[in-house]
Amino acid sequence: MIIHLFIGLLILGGAAFSYQGVRLQKFFLYPAILAVSYIGWAFYWGVTNNVTDFYSFSWISSKYYPVNLDFFSTKEVYTQLLTFFIIAIMVCYSVIWNKQERQKLNIIALTSLNLAAIIMLICGQNTLQILIATCFLDVLGFCTINDITARRQYIFYNLLADLGLFTAFAMIGGGNAANQLQILDNIHINVISLFLITLSVMLKAGIFPFQGYYLQMITVNDVRRIILGFLSTPIAGFFILLKVMPLIQENVTCLYILKGGLILSFVWNFFASLISDNINGKKIHINLVFYAFIFWVVLAEQGQNLECLGKILILQFLLNNILHGGQKYNQARYLAVILLISAVVLTLLKFSQFISYSYLGILMLMTGSVMYRIHQASGEEQDVFYLIVGGIITSYIINEEMQNSYLFWTYMASFGLLLSGFPYYGLSGLQMRTTTDIWSKLLYLLFIAPIEFLGRILWLTIDFIIIERTFLNSFSRFYIWLQKIFAKMHNFSIKNLLWYWFFAGLLLSYCVYGEGILWK
Amino acid sequence: MFISYLSCMPEILLLLNVIILQIVKHLRKEQTPKTFASISKVFFVLTLISSIIFYNISFSKNWYDNTEYTTLIKSILVVFVLITNGIVCRWFLNQNYNSCRYYQLLSLILIGLFGIISCQHLGVLMACLSLVFVSVAMISENNLDNPIEKIKLRQFNMINNLLLILFMIGGIALIYEKTNTLYYMQLQNYYQKQDMDNMDKLGMLFVLVPILELIGCVPFHLRRLKIQKESILPVASSLSILLSLTGVAFLLHNLSQIFVQSVEVYNEMIFVCGITSVIIGAVGSSSGRNLRQIFGFLEVFNLGIILLLGYPLQNINIEVIFSYVLILILMLMGGYICLYGIRSRGNYLQTMEDIAGLGKVKPYLAGSLLIFCCSFIGIPPFLSVWGNFLMIHQMLNEQHFISLGVIFLFLIWVAYGILNIIKSIYFDKRTRNFERVDVGVYVGIVMTVVLMCYGIIWQENIMDSLATIMRQ
Amino acid sequence: MEITPQMLPILILIPFLGFIFLLLARDDTRYSVRNIIMATEFIICTNIIMLGRFFSQLDIGQQSVQFLTTYKLFEKPKIELAFGLDVFSLMMLVAIHVIFLISIPFSVKKNAKVMSCLSLLMLGMMTGFLVSADIFSFYLFFAMPLIPLFLQIGSIEEVRKSRWMYRFFIYNFIGMIILFLCVCALYHYQKGENIIFLRGVARLRLTHWQEYWIWGGLFVAFVSRIPIWPFHYWIASMTSAIKNPLIFIQINLFPLTGVYGLIRFCPKTVPESVSYLLIGLEIIAAISMLFIAMIGLINKDNRYKLFSFITVYYIIYLQGALLPTSRILLNIGYSLFAFLIIMCVLELLAAYVREEQQKYDLHLYGIICNTPRLGFLYAFFTLSAVGFPLSALFVNNFVILSYVFNYNFNLGIMMMLALIIASASLLKELYLLKDNRYVQPGSVCIMDLSLKAFYGLSIIAILLLISFFNPLLILGV
Numbered sequence A: 001m002i003i004h005l006f007i008g009l010l011i012l013g014g015a016a017f018s019y020q021g022v023r024l025q026k027f028f029l030y031p032a033i034l035a036v037s038y039i040g041w042a043f044y045w046g047v048t049n050n051v052t053d054f055y056s057f058s059w060i061s062s063k064y065y066p067v068n069l070d071f072f073s074t075k076e077v078y079t080q081l082l083t084f085f086i087i088a089i090m091v092c093y094s095v096i097w098n099k100q101e102r103q104k105l106n107i108i109a110l111t112s113l114n115l116a117a118i119i120m121l122i123c124g125q126n127t128l129q130i131l132i133a134t135c136f137l138d139v140l141g142f143c144t145i146n147d148i149t150a151r152r153q154y155i156f157y158n159l160l161a162d163l164g165l166f167t168a169f170a171m172i173g174g175g176n177a178a179n180q181l182q183i184l185d186n187i188h189i190n191v192i193s194l195f196l197i198t199l200s201v202m203l204k205a206g207i208f209p210f211q212g213y214y215l216q217m218i219t220v221n222d223v224r225r226i227i228l229g230f231l232s233t234p235i236a237g238f239f240i241l242l243k244v245m246p247l248i249q250e251n252v253t254c255l256y257i258l259k260g261g262l263i264l265s266f267v268w269n270f271f272a273s274l275i276s277d278n279i280n281g282k283k284i285h286i287n288l289v290f291y292a293f294i295f296w297v298v299l300a301e302q303g304q305n306l307e308c309l310g311k312i313l314i315l316q317f318l319l320n321n322i323l324h325g326g327q328k329y330n331q332a333r334y335l336a337v338i339l340l341i342s343a344v345v346l347t348l349l350k351f352s353q354f355i356s357y358s359y360l361g362i363l364m365l366m367t368g369s370v371m372y373r374i375h376q377a378s379g380e381e382q383d384v385f386y387l388i389v390g391g392i393i394t395s396y397i398i399n400e401e402m403q404n405s406y407l408f409w410t411y412m413a414s415f416g417l418l419l420s421g422f423p424y425y426g427l428s429g430l431q432m433r434t435t436t437d438i439w440s441k442l443l444y445l446l447f448i449a450p451i452e453f454l455g456r457i458l459w460l461t462i463d464f465i466i467i468e469r470t471f472l473n474s475f476s477r478f479y480i481w482l483q484k485i486f487a488k489m490h491n492f493s494i495k496n497l498l499w500y501w502f503f504a505g506l507l508l509s510y511c512v513y514g515e516g517i518l519w520k
Numbered sequence B: 001m002f003i004s005y006l007s008c009m010p011e012i013l014l015l016l017n018v019i020i021l022q023i024v025k026h027l028r029k030e031q032t033p034k035t036f037a038s039i040s041k042v043f044f045v046l047t048l049i050s051s052i053i054f055y056n057i058s059f060s061k062n063w064y065d066n067t068e069y070t071t072l073i074k075s076i077l078v079v080f081v082l083i084t085n086g087i088v089c090r091w092f093l094n095q096n097y098n099s100c101r102y103y104q105l106l107s108l109i110l111i112g113l114f115g116i117i118s119c120q121h122l123g124v125l126m127a128c129l130s131l132v133f134v135s136v137a138m139i140s141e142n143n144l145d146n147p148i149e150k151i152k153l154r155q156f157n158m159i160n161n162l163l164l165i166l167f168m169i170g171g172i173a174l175i176y177e178k179t180n181t182l183y184y185m186q187l188q189n190y191y192q193k194q195d196m197d198n199m200d201k202l203g204m205l206f207v208l209v210p211i212l213e214l215i216g217c218v219p220f221h222l223r224r225l226k227i228q229k230e231s232i233l234p235v236a237s238s239l240s241i242l243l244s245l246t247g248v249a250f251l252l253h254n255l256s257q258i259f260v261q262s263v264e265v266y267n268e269m270i271f272v273c274g275i276t277s278v279i280i281g282a283v284g285s286s287s288g289r290n291l292r293q294i295f296g297f298l299e300v301f302n303l304g305i306i307l308l309l310g311y312p313l314q315n316i317n318i319e320v321i322f323s324y325v326l327i328l329i330l331m332l333m334g335g336y337i338c339l340y341g342i343r344s345r346g347n348y349l350q351t352m353e354d355i356a357g358l359g360k361v362k363p364y365l366a367g368s369l370l371i372f373c374c375s376f377i378g379i380p381p382f383l384s385v386w387g388n389f390l391m392i393h394q395m396l397n398e399q400h401f402i403s404l405g406v407i408f409l410f411l412i413w414v415a416y417g418i419l420n421i422i423k424s425i426y427f428d429k430r431t432r433n434f435e436r437v438d439v440g441v442y443v444g445i446v447m448t449v450v451l452m453c454y455g456i457i458w459q460e461n462i463m464d465s466l467a468t469i470m471r472q
Numbered sequence C: 001m002e003i004t005p006q007m008l009p010i011l012i013l014i015p016f017l018g019f020i021f022l023l024l025a026r027d028d029t030r031y032s033v034r035n036i037i038m039a040t041e042f043i044i045c046t047n048i049i050m051l052g053r054f055f056s057q058l059d060i061g062q063q064s065v066q067f068l069t070t071y072k073l074f075e076k077p078k079i080e081l082a083f084g085l086d087v088f089s090l091m092m093l094v095a096i097h098v099i100f101l102i103s104i105p106f107s108v109k110k111n112a113k114v115m116s117c118l119s120l121l122m123l124g125m126m127t128g129f130l131v132s133a134d135i136f137s138f139y140l141f142f143a144m145p146l147i148p149l150f151l152q153i154g155s156i157e158e159v160r161k162s163r164w165m166y167r168f169f170i171y172n173f174i175g176m177i178i179l180f181l182c183v184c185a186l187y188h189y190q191k192g193e194n195i196i197f198l199r200g201v202a203r204l205r206l207t208h209w210q211e212y213w214i215w216g217g218l219f220v221a222f223v224s225r226i227p228i229w230p231f232h233y234w235i236a237s238m239t240s241a242i243k244n245p246l247i248f249i250q251i252n253l254f255p256l257t258g259v260y261g262l263i264r265f266c267p268k269t270v271p272e273s274v275s276y277l278l279i280g281l282e283i284i285a286a287i288s289m290l291f292i293a294m295i296g297l298i299n300k301d302n303r304y305k306l307f308s309f310i311t312v313y314y315i316i317y318l319q320g321a322l323l324p325t326s327r328i329l330l331n332i333g334y335s336l337f338a339f340l341i342i343m344c345v346l347e348l349l350a351a352y353v354r355e356e357q358q359k360y361d362l363h364l365y366g367i368i369c370n371t372p373r374l375g376f377l378y379a380f381f382t383l384s385a386v387g388f389p390l391s392a393l394f395v396n397n398f399v400i401l402s403y404v405f406n407y408n409f410n411l412g413i414m415m416m417l418a419l420i421i422a423s424a425s426l427l428k429e430l431y432l433l434k435d436n437r438y439v440q441p442g443s444v445c446i447m448d449l450s451l452k453a454f455y456g457l458s459i460i461a462i463l464l465l466i467s468f469f470n471p472l473l474i475l476g477v
Helices: A002-018 A025-048 A075-097 A104-123 A127-144 A148-176 A191-205 A212-219 A222-230 A233-250 A252-275 A279-301 A306-322 A330-348 A353-378 A385-401 A406-420 A438-489 A494-513 B002-006 B009-027 B033-053 B068-095 B100-118 B122-141 B147-179 B184-193 B198-215 B222-230 B233-258 B265-287 B291-309 B318-340 B363-376 B384-398 B401-426 B439-457 B459-470 C005-024 C032-056 C087-107 C112-131 C135-143 C146-154 C157-162 C164-189 C208-223 C232-241 C245-265 C272-298 C302-322 C329-360 C372-386 C392-407 C409-434 C451-469 C471-475
Strands: A053-060 A067-073 C066-074 C079-085
Touching (some): A002 A025, A002 A104, A025 A075, A067 A075, A075 A104, A075 A222, A104 A127, A127 A148, A127 A222, A127 C372, A127 C392, A148 A191, A148 A233, A191 A252, A212 A279, A212 A438, A222 A233, A222 A306, A233 A279, A252 A279, A330 A353, A494 B147, A494 B265, B033 B100, B068 B100, B068 B233, B068 B318, B068 B459, B122 B147, B122 B222, B147 B198, B147 B222, B198 B265, B222 B291, B233 B291, B233 B318, B265 B401, B291 B384, B291 B401, B318 B384, B318 B459, B384 B401, B401 C146, B401 C164, C005 C066, C087 C112, C087 C329, C112 C135, C112 C146, C135 C164, C146 C157, C146 C164, C146 C245, C157 C164, C157 C232, C164 C232, C164 C245, C208 C245, C208 C272, C232 C302, C245 C302, C245 C329, C272 C302, C272 C409, C302 C409, C329 C392, C329 C451, C329 C471, C392 C451
8 A cells, every 4th residue: 555655656756857847837737736636545545444564675685684675554654644645735735826836846746755755764664764765855855945055054964964874874784784673672782873863863853953954944935945844854853763762762872962952952943033033034943943842752752642743743834834924814824823823732732741831832932923023024013803812712722621731821821921022022123144053153163174174284284295295206306316326327438337347347256256245 | 071061151141241242332333222231131031041951060069069049049130130121221221321331240240149159169259259349349330420429439349348358368368277178068077077266267257248248238238328329220229139139148058058067156247237237227218318228228127137037047947038038129129110210301310309299190100119118018918928927937936036026116117217208209299290101110010019929829839949949 | 699608708809899990990080070989889889788698698696707718828837818707797897888988978079089099998908807707817907908098198288297197107007016926926826727716816825925925915906006095195186187087087997996806806804914914904095085085075176076085985895895704795896886887977077067167267156057957967966976875876885884884893984984074075066066146147157968968867867776776677687
């Protein structure tokens, strides 16, 4: 079942990619949408009919390092995939009306292929399949970004992450000749491998301090940014963490590093979203907080309650869709936002309180900040009527479910702050550069710049001065000096002739009288 | 009796050639270089034929002996002269020089060389060597335009010849004083029975000196190189091969047979000469700008290797050495033939600056020169690979690791010199126009290449034949 | 047509015959370049068809040499030459032929006859090298390419002025001499053997000192072909001075002879007498990789970057070849296959960009922004080069590195570091070419790749993608 979907998505993606023009793309767009719908329907049919099968393709059949590509149609896989299917189909449909995006067929292609890669990642039971799927997602992400600066940072960060994963899995595979995930639980894993996996996960999800490349996506349009946010590398990071979580949790250092990063991610991105002037920038920060949240949940819940995480993902996706700048419908937007957040609240009930209410509070304040900015940009007069109405309705709904839950009070407090205008006036007056991230610069200064500096020094001192100018030059000069002496010895003068005869005489003397002096 | 006199037919024919050339020079009104070349060619061919026919007939076994070995050497000498005859004649024609004296002196040199190979008496040897050295001195001045250079060369030759003759006389005197004989067979018997003292050794070494001079190895290489650089091209090209081949042939076969029990006296001398020849030959070939000089140094380098292969003399593998010698001859022949093809405004060019850009206008000639140059440094697939293989095999047999190391270390220097030539031919900017290459040059090149291919394909036959002959 | 072992030398002879044919062809100024290119391509395609036929009859599962055929070379001493094929050598042959096939139309413009002749000569020699099954024929074809390559690099003025070509020749010549000495020594010490197969070298019985010198010599000879520290400076400078992509590619095929030699000669267990040499070699290799990768990162010349990338990979393969296992031999082969093709295409594209840049006198920043075909291919091949799963490079490198980590963890770390730095420098170059911040709208732009070139290189890209799944699929196996 899943394998058929996978192949179908690959074919659809490849076919859609093959046409790069803009003029005739409407002729191909609707059939592509239909194809996506069909695949979605097929998935739904599979879920409802509980179709289970298992397909394993023996890719490398070497007896020393066999590798299979596995595709499962099981309930667990369906659960994990459902969210992404929904998101993918919604993206494909939304592209029809999206005026920002001209290459609509490209979007369909990217979405399909991203989904196929996610299927491969979710079904992966060995390190190589995970690695391949992750790399595919990176390549697709690279194609998705249509801004050169964003692309550059994206590919550098993700290259590092992929090579880190590559190294870690190679270390594991080499040391134990194993790549199956089940076996890894029972064998000793090198600390460096775990450290690299942790770093890779953090890079993928843009966890502090590696959020720099996400911030560059300010210049990318909404649809593409949504694909990158919800069908691409952060998802890869999520599933990698899910699959290798038992290994990471055994190592306290890696756990602390990850958790530390998550906490700092929360804090940094929260303040950054409030300070930032750019709507897209704010949304990116919200997404980064979201990723940190779901990673924390995965760690805290030990990989349980994934259905709820799926729901939160869809809600976050919807939030991203709603929160975009425009001249109209801002009030209706307020209402929708409030409703979405209330849905989030309800979903958050499943998780432990501390995570939930801290995330809820941050989310509400950040969302409020975005709403304020949208409102400011639209030029409309501020009207909190819809906000209050929405707040009352949602409080009622929530109260029915929660009653005296900390979450409820957090919601109310946050709502109060929203009304008070904290996110409006608090920090938004501060001038802040939203296109660059100082952490990227710091990382560059800490890691890349020293390598470049070292490279220059080595090239100059060792290559140029020592080897070329000193050693080889000395050799050349010695050779020239030798040539001069030789030329003098062979200027065919009678003096030289006599000298050679003298040498011959000496040699003769030695042969006669000196026999045995040097050697027998 | 008459038949035994016939065994001297090759020498007689050569002498006749000298006389007839002289007669023709005086009597014939219309003389061109081709006249003398054609006459000489006839006599050379007859010499070759008579050498082969009377290969095992001796005039007197005490004085002058012909064997398969001597016939082989003589044949090679004459064949070489015949192959290059056409090109040499063309050279004289182009330069508008008289070739009579050249061919006369060449004939005298050949007589001397034949005598060196075939004689069985030290006195005869001395006479032949003297003939050769004097003829060489005369031929080296032949057709030189610059009188000052001529005088300097004459002085150089005179001093060198004087020293050689002194050594020869000294050597023979020392030997005669001890042994009272100069016949090889009697000397052989004497040295088998007696212990050697210093005077014996000195005498033997003194006799070796002119042979080493004939070979042209260090420290007796200076005159040869001077001739190669300053004399006319035919002299430079022929002498280098003729003299060296004879010297090596004599050293490894005749001399070692004369003093067979005591031949280890020569070992140190040969070793030192070999090593220094390798070193100086390599350095010289990489630092020169004159092509003839470079070829000269390359020859010195290879002669050094030959001497090292001949060390120690009591254990030589003569088949290996001769195979190497034949390969050297082919390479040098090829190289010099190419030089005959490089002309501009009637002048035969010889410096690197002169041949700059040759590859662009004369691709086949340049390609041939490239092939022969690459042969010198042992790049496959040329014949020298086989020669080097044999050389290494022999040296490993004798455990001469140091010699091997020195040879290949200095081969790198040689490679540098060869690179200079290749760079000059193909990459430097052309500064002159080159004249049309004579057909004879291409014929000579093709013949050399054919011989090289023959050497590769039928090397078994060559080795077997050599083995049979050497064991005589 | 049934393939017999006796047809194996035909693979070597076809390029040589092509060389002679072109050499003797008349110089026709009107149609010369086109005819020469077509003739050369025809000759290469003929060889590829022959290779395909060999592949179809090859037993993939068998690790030993197949289609073995011997020829007498010398009688005294008795030496026979042996030729044979296995999967590894066939993969290399296919890669090299594809490289020449796609490079010649791009690179042969001026001096077409000379370039094509020398290229065919090189191809013939590389073919001979890869089908050699005994040490003597191996040596012959190891040494023969030196002169044709020297003639090609000498044609570049900058190289000539700096006299790098001398160093290049002498450096490789030393390796050639050492190999020759070792080969002769092996024949000498194995009296009675008229043929010593490559794989049989490891089984020869030698004394301690013989092992020391011979194995040491072999290592030095093969490593001399790879631009390791401290000989990399002038090799890199020379390589970056070469503007003709075909010559650049041929120079960068030279290290392959060293890696291949080590793979063929090196036994699973290196003799004890030289085992410490391996440690030294590992250290030098690691230093070289890091050194060259770092210098590639700081250097602005994209040829230097490409050179550093190529060198790092060759050293990785070298280390893989020296591991005490033969399990990853095929992985090295598959990875090399993809690597060679990627290297070739990257250089061709880079050369095209340079040429266009000079023609229009433009800056490199954003030069390929408005050239979609060129941009796509450049990005594809760069991403393949840095290790994304777009070719056989990915999974096979993974396996090689896994084994390296298992054998020597620190070495593995150094390798990865070097790989990361080299990949970063390639990506930096890609970014530079696509950075459109300084491109003014309406300004002059370079010409995009022609459709023919695009389709041709796209086919290569597809072949690489297929190789990601199974490199043998390309040959219909």
